[in-house]
Amino acid sequence: MRVAVTKTMKIALAQINSFVGDIxxxxxxxxxxxTEAAENGAELVITPELSLCGYPPEDLVLREDFLKACSKSLTRIAQALPSIKVIVGHPLKKGGKIYNAASLLFNGKIQGTYFKKILPNYGVFDENRYFEPGEKEFIFKHKSLKIGLLICEDAWSLSPSKLLKKKLVDVIIVVNASPYEIEKYDARVKIITKLAKETKSSVIYLNAIGGQDELIFDGGSFVVNKQAKLTHQLSFFKEETAIIDVFLKANINNTFYNKEAHLYEALKLGLRDYVVKNNFKSIFIGLSGGIDSALVLALANDVFDKRDITAVMMPSEFTAKISIIESRKMIKNTGVNYKEIDIQSIFKLFRKTLSSEFKNKPFDTTEENLQARIRGVLLMALSNKFSGLVISTSNKSETAVGYTTLYGDMVGGFALLKDVPKTWVYKLAHYRNSISNIIPNEIIKRPPTAELRHDQLDQNSLPKYEILDKIIELYIEKDLDIASIVKEGFSSKNVNRVVKLINNNEFKRAQSPIGPKITHRAFGKDRRYPITFKH
Known part of the structure; x- marks a missing residue:
């Protein structure tokens, strides 16, 4: 049975933004x-999973120099912090095997190390490629309290929690680098609440923060007591070091947690860290008068100084006057740099150059794509000349069915909306305007159009986005086959067509820039289909 102890414990939850590789x-x-936590009375400091090297380090952990640098730095941290206990996540090579580890540092030394047992190998995770699973639990004492340590996926598995239950621990610390998805926070709380209930222990869930290529780590660390009640909640989408008494309930403000707000903040964080961590000094956005580019500009404007943002409008003969008018309104609302470059003369020159090759051929998708590619070339030229980054504006719906132009509107170094379905683009636009009216209402209201030919509308080529996005979700995220999707109430014609478009456009997606994952399954690292296949 458990020994009665005085339960008071000041712990610092260091929800930090580690930079991958910057040991x-x-x-x-x-x-x-x-050091700051110790000065404020903390007895134990916890940092996230692989906080020393950043997550995910991918093939960096296969380098001997990288692993040696991590070990050297771990020792240096221990020596720099002799009077406070610190848990640091790091990779470790031992006996010829590499582990995803977390060590307890105290008195200038490494007091003990836990090796992650359950290695995720699905979705964006490749941990079996790099790490060996641990075999033993790690429990340490602090002021007569027994504290168990788990790393991320361990908490989602029955096996490690069963072992800690048998050991009758008072507190379980779970260090994480858990990527953001819409509604994933709810799943985390559910799992940790279950763990607390089963082990009759207080559970500390510490998550990482920051953007890393396709991943966004949203923070939102929290504590659940042994009665399975949420007692502490840290901020989402920002660094924070909170000193808490794990056995005392704090005031929790959950008013910020709603899906639209979280997604908007997630995209801001992903954009900011990709641009800043890769040392880009400015960004360029192709503005069309449509909702996608308007949302991207709104997000960028909320992240960066307006002097570092350039929006470029590139009208042709097919560009409606309202597109130019509404784009100018948005520029007035944001105050960013703005350029208008008419592409009509360039387009005419291309057509004239190709006239003999295209003799007796009607105007079709070829000429439509030429316009998009002219715009892509101009955007890339501006970004090259002024050392900037082009932010692509294609959304998940378009990317799924290939309603984008390779080397045209797909150009760029970062596709901010790559995993954002069109229906969510509208939700986010309305959410942003609920804060302040930055996106002109006419842009939100008007039917979406590529404006590459006269009287063109997206819905003349595609099902309504409400239908399209649901079919995409069922096929991409739920892995349902055609027959099963039809049973969900969709027409066989629409389902067959959408699935065919998705499969036929894998070659385009393979050449698209990366973008942040926000759904259960994103294109890119999260979904690895062959380009050449038949199924």
Whole structure:
């Protein structure tokens, strides 16, 4: 049975933004946060999964110099913080095997190390490629309290929690680098609440923060007591070091948690960290007068100084006057740099150059795509000349069915809306305008159009987006086959057509820029289909 103890424990939850591979500066950040926490009375500091090297390090962990640098820095952190206990996540090579580890540092030394047992190998995770699973639990004592340690996926599995249940621990610490998805926070709370209930322990869930290529780590760390009640909640989408008494309930403000707000903040974080961590000094956005580019500009405007943003409108003979008018309104609302470059003369020159080759051929998708590619060339030229990054504006719906132009509107270094379905684009636009009216209402209201020919509307080529997005979700995220999707109430004609478009456009998606994952399954690392296949 458990021994009665005085239960008071000040723990610092260091929800930090580690930079993958920047071991030296990550070490400095950990030391700084731990020193500040100690000065404010903390007895134990916790950092996220692989906080020392950043998550995911991918093939960096296969380099001997990388692993040695991590081990050297871990020792340096321990020596710099002799008077406070600190848990640091790091990779470790031992006996010729590499582990996803977390070590307890105290008295200038490494007091013990836990190796992650359950290695996720699905979706965006490849941990079996790099790490060996651990075999033993890790429990340490602090002021007569027994504390168990788990790493991320361990908490979602029955096996590690069963072992800790048998050991009768008072507190379980779960260090994580758990990527954001819409509604994933609810799943985390459910799992951790179950763990607390089963083990009759208080559970601390510490998550990482920051953007890393296709992943967004949203923070939102929390504590659940042994009665399975949420007692502490940290901020989402920002760094924070909170000093808590794990056995005392704090005031929790959950008013910020709604799906639209979370998604908007997630995209801001993903954009900011990709641009800043890759040392881009400015960004370029092709503005069309449509809702996708308007939303991307709104997001960028909420993240960066307006002097570092350039929006470029490139009208042709098919561009409606309202597109130009509404784009100018948005520029007035944001105050960013703005350029208008008419592409009509360039388009005419292309057509004249190709006239003999295209003799007796009607105007078709070829000429439509020429316009998009002219715009892509101009955007890339501007970004090259002024050392900037082009932010692509294609959404998930378009990307899924290939309603984009390769080397045209797909150009760029980061596709901010790549995993955002069109229906969510509208939700996010309305959400942003609920804060302040930045996106002109006419842009939101008007029917979507590529404006590459006269009287063109998206819905003349595609099902309504409400239908299209649901079919995409069922096929991409739920893995349903055609017959099963039809049974969900969709016409066989629409389902067959959409699935065929998705499969036929894998070659386009393979050449598209990366973008942040926000749904259960995103294109890219999260969904790895062959380009050449038949199924």
């Amino acid at each position: 030296e500066n990550n070490s400095i950040l950990i030391i700084k946060r731990a």
